[in-house]
Amino acid sequence: MIKSILHIEALFVLIVSIYFYAYIDGSWWMFFLCLLLPDISMLGYLVNNSIGATIYNIGHTYFIPLVLVFLSVMSKQDLVLALSLIWIAHIGMDRTIGFGLKYPGNFKDTHLQKV
Secondary structure (H helix, E strand, O other): OHHHHHHHHHHHHHHHHHHHHHHOOOOHHHHHHHOOHHHHHHHHHHOOHHHHHHHHHHHOOOHHHHHHHHHHHHHOOHHHHHHHHHHHHHHHHHHHOOOOOEOOOOOOEEOOOEO
């Protein structure tokens, strides 16, 4: 039950971020080009599982992109706003399909499921 709620919540985040991206009239080629960029954070796994999980989780939490949304709105930085919404969409997309925050033991162990 809780797992289903988390997936529905993530789907809602994905849909809302896409809605606001469309609302600001963001470039769709940029959206699709940048959608998978947060996965660069997986490169931390080349060092070891612990560092990999830490870097991956930093790139896949809502805190940084939400702060960037706030700052970009306050400073009227449209590009930063668009990229932040893409980042949020990526996180929502990942969590909708079951890719959650990583535990340091193994890449496949997440807060949502074992991938």
